[in-house]
Amino acid sequence: MAPNLKDCRVSCKLSWEDLQALCRREGLLCSHLGVRKDNVNDYEVEYLCNYKKRKTQEFFLVKWKGYTESENTWEPRKNLRCPKLLRQFRQDMRAALLQANQPLDPVSLNPSIASFLTQKAKQRIQLQKWEGLMNQTCKQKGRIFVCNDVDLGGPPRDFTYINTNKFGKGVEVNTVTMGCACDDCTSQPVNGCCPGLLSHRRAYNDSGQVKVMPGVPIYECNANCRCGPDCRNRVVQRGIQYDLCIFKTANGRGWGVRTLQRIFKNAFVMEYLGEVITTEEAERRGVVYDKQGVTYLFDLDYVDDVYTLDAAHYGNISHFVNHSCDPNLQVYNVFIDILDERLPRIAFFAKRGIKAGEELTFDYKMTIDPIDVESSKMDLDLNRAGYEGSPIKRVHMECKCGMKNCRKYLF
Incomplete structure (x- = not known):
């Protein structure tokens, strides 16, 4: 073993590749680094x-x-x-x-x-x-790929990839302390399972596709439930299941996300992750973002406009999903380990079948009245994008989605 290589890596912040090169340059052998007599000159x-x-x-x-x-x-x-x-x-x-x-x-x-x-x-x-x-961070079935064939731009600066929401100062978080006692959540009566205990029906079919309408909350089984990780009422918490690619768009929309696999209608695609902050903090940050001409603020206003999700500096692949006036993703509010209705998890499901290679988009103005739309008699076209009262903070930006029904501006 070459002397003090481990200490050198720590103090100089050298990668293993750099240390291998250092060994070869100095003619040192190291079994831990794989530098042997037969390859020291490689x-x-x-x-x-x-x-x-x-x-x-x-x-x-x-x-x-x-x-x-x-x-x-x-x-x-x-x-x-x-x-x-x-x-x-x-x-x-x-x-x-x-x-x-x-x-x-x-x-x-x-x-x-x-x-x-x-x-x-x-x-x-x-x-x-x-x-x-x-x-390495997300550790999920679906892999993430990156492609930039448009310019010489590298990874975004001041952005940290996270696997779960980050809670900011002033956000009260209370995790659920009990769960359902179901051995099989799909074969037993719904009234004993998590959705039934909260006066709702199951949100997924046997294939994990959402079957409730937008605006209806989804209650998944949590960490305290008796059912295992393969329970069919655990969908969003399993993470992304599809291979996705972050790519640089050629029409000035920055980064975008496309799927590398076919996605069926109503299938879960990804969760919108970020830093959960108070609306007061969101207003302060919004002034800065408005001057920059960008925004990643998503109001968590399922019942009260108390908290906001900011994906500007902390987020996952959803940070790079672009807007469209005719999107292929639909927003749902999901509750798992936190049942506080002020803190829903934001999940994107496929509005329709999505082909491999197609860009993923959602409507920044898309929102549904939190009233249970299945029992409501309001005359709403639930497939129409662009309801009033957006969950995304607004800046007056030109829309470049290119759709026939484009509204010309994001907000």
Whole structure:
């Protein structure tokens, strides 16, 4: 074991890859880092950043993992064992040459294209690290992917990915202390299960699709219930079940989210997570967000306008879901371990079948009267987006959803 490597990693905040490179540079062997006699002289390509051709032989400028850019070296193609990086570099180079209207079989690259390829490689590494961190945090069945083929922008700044809501100062939280005694919540009478105990019927069918109308609260089984994690009355709490991709939009709407898998109508898609704050704090933050021309404030006004969910700096993938005047997601209020009606969890379900590759959207003005709409005689078109009294704080922003029924402005 090389001396003091563990202490070095802590004090210098070095990654394992950097420590491996340090060992190889100094000729040190380390069983913990996998640096042995037979591979001490091996080097790992971090990215490729330039290209040239001499007669029929191709050369690539290599940035080595754990080494500085001043230590980059030109290497012939035969020396490189990184087919995925080579394939990606060629794709980026071809795209850059086409954009610059230059020959696709160059002898060398001009400095501007070489600089672009280096920035693109660095961006891809940053996005891959961000992607890995999000998947490590959420720990759910559905995987998160990241793609930016539009510009050189990296991960958002000042944003922390979270797996559960974060409660701010002044928010009173009381978790439920009892649950249902059902062994099988679907086969036993509903009046003994969580929804029935709160005078509601079960919200899901046997496939986990929501069967109550928007505006009707959903009560799932909680941590104190006798039923297990496979209970059919546990849907939102299982997290995202579909592979989703955060991608950069090409029409100036920033980041967006698309599904990589088919989603059936009424299926749970994701929860809107953020920092739960008081309405007073929301008003203060709203002034700042209005000046920035953005907003992630979602009023939790199921019964009283007391708390607001702010996903600006803390949130999950829902932070990146764009608005549409004709959305494919519908908002529902869900109660699980907190039954306080001032603190519903906000869940998105599919309004219709959603194809793989389709962008996910919800209407920022979508809200339903909290009165039980099944028993209400109000004449409401529940499939129509854009009810008055939005749960999202308003800033006067142009809508770019591109739908036929676009209202031209978000609010």
